[in-house]
Amino acid sequence: MERLENDKVEFARQWRNPSLRRLAFILSLLLVLFVVLALLYSHLSAERLKKDWLDREAALLGSLAEEHPELAEKWLSLLTASGSASPETAAQGLEWLERYGMSAKTDERWIPALGEYRSRTNWTLLLGGVCFVALAAALLYRENVRQSRTLRHLAIAMEGAVKRNEPIASRIYEEGDLGLLANGAQELSQRLKETIEQLHRDKAFLKETVANISHQLKTPLASLMIYTDLLQDGKLDEAHAAEFIGRCRRELDRMEWLILTLLKLARLEANALELNVKTAPLADTVRQAVQSVKRLAEDKGVRIAVGDSDDSLAIPHDAHWLGEALSNLLKNAVEHSPAGRDVVVEWEQTHTFTHLRVKDQGPGIDPRHLPHIFKKFYRTSGEGSGVGLGLPLARSIVEKHGGVLSATSGASGGTVFHVTLPLHPFPSKTAYLTEL
Structure with a gap:
């Protein structure tokens, strides 16, 4: 579909309009029809004039032959002669014609063939012009009605879309x-x-x-x-x-x-939060999150263990907000872990991503609940003191970092939360548009 980039009117763009092409076709067709009819009329009119002239000459020749056969033969030989008369002969003939009132100023009504030819031509041209204009007006009116009908259907469809939230049923696929x-x-x-x-x-x-x-x-x-x-x-x-x-x-x-x-x-959902992203050790952020839920873990008798991971790994992130997300994941894991069990936090790095996992040894999450656990106020059971906001908040924070948060059932029971963070965060949409 063509897009308008400016208000400049160009012939090439205007020619893409089907209505303009149809109008040009109609005018071309009418022009061809006019030329054909004009040539046909010219031929027929010339044949009619020739017939009238021959009839007139035959009548005169017959009258002359009755009285003076020798003159009739002489006149016929002159009419059929291929050579032209001399100027003196032509001048003498005009002089004889003028004696009887026949000259260039003679009214055409006194020459029946010429009068009939002129009258017939005038009426034919008049009727032909009226028919031509009527045909052109009918074709142009038909084209205008077609466009008006299309615009009306589009206007009715738009009214239905605005007032009744109905989809536009009138589809127009054209240039x-x-x-x-x-x-x-x-x-x-x-x-x-x-x-x-x-x-x-x-x-x-x-x-x-x-x-x-x-x-x-x-x-x-x-x-x-x-x-x-x-x-x-x-x-x-x-x-x-x-x-x-x-x-x-x-x-x-x-x-x-x-x-x-x-x-x-x-x-977070209103994009009113600006992250202070800095390259910092991930281990420090994890320890900060572990420290925030240490009291809860001690009260429940759950031990939080940090796996054998690279303490020197540094990634770009906001330590405060990512720590908030990890705290919510750890809090959820502690609340759903029986006393005496462990909650393990571990991470690893690939060429493009950092994968962090929070594993608990609780009863796990029923597969039918997995697609909904990140919805606000959604709870799989009455256990714990949560209200169903910790996991949605954690997911929003991770996504704000350009990462992905998901959950799966552990191989030996429990639940595993996977946090995947890019080593090089993608630029925001605002920054991308600014660069463009």
Whole structure:
């Protein structure tokens, strides 16, 4: 499909319009028809004039032959003679004609053959011109109606796409400006349809997200209200009061974590987060993540082990945010690992990627849940204290680094999370467009 790059009107581009080609064909056809008819009329008119002249001459010759046969023979010999008369003879003949009123100024009505020829020519040209104009007008009107019908169908289809979100059923596949307009309208309709569908999905997702947030906040808020009411009564001893205050603190921490995690996800999804990417040792980032969940692992009796990996491996990444992602993966692994088991973190490098794995020894994830575990608020079971935000946040951070986060079932049970990071991150779309 041709694309318009500027407003310059060129004959070659205009000639791509089928309507212009059809118009040129119609005009050429009418011109050829006019020439053919004009030649045909000229031939027939000449034959008719010749016949009238011969009839007139035959009548005169017959009358002359009745009275003066010798003159008739002489006249006939002069008519059929191939040579031309001398100027003196021609002048003498004109003089005789003028004596009887026959000259160049003689009205054509006194010459029947010439009068009939002129009258016939005038009427033929008049009727032929009217028919020619009528035929041209009919063909041009037909072409105009064709274009108007196409534009009307396109306008109706666009109205259906805008008002009723219907796909454009009127497909126009042709060259020229009308084809460009139709193609643009079809693309606009498709994008409008996709946008409306995306808005419906976003609306449903927002509704579901608000419901999930309300549900997640409702539980700690209810607990806080109960603990606060009990503390306000003043009937609790110091031990129970301290316990309830500790529970309030934990519920507040849970709410804070939930709100902060949602804010982080929102910033990542809105591309409002700028990573501070620097080449730094990956081992330091892993140790930072392990340290952040060390208390949780000790409480559950789970040991976090760093595999025999290259401590000197340095890759470009944001240590803070990648550590946040690894912390969420480790937290998920610890929460789903039985006491006395290990969570192992290990990594390796290839020519183009760094592969990092977080392996636990828990019950594993049912295959039917694997495609959904990175969705917000999705939980495979009631185990753990998570609300289904840690894994989505980790995936968004890894993808922000240009990497991929996936999960598989371990060969000997448990779950393995795979983080694949490029050694040379791809340039962002904004940077790419700026370079162009």
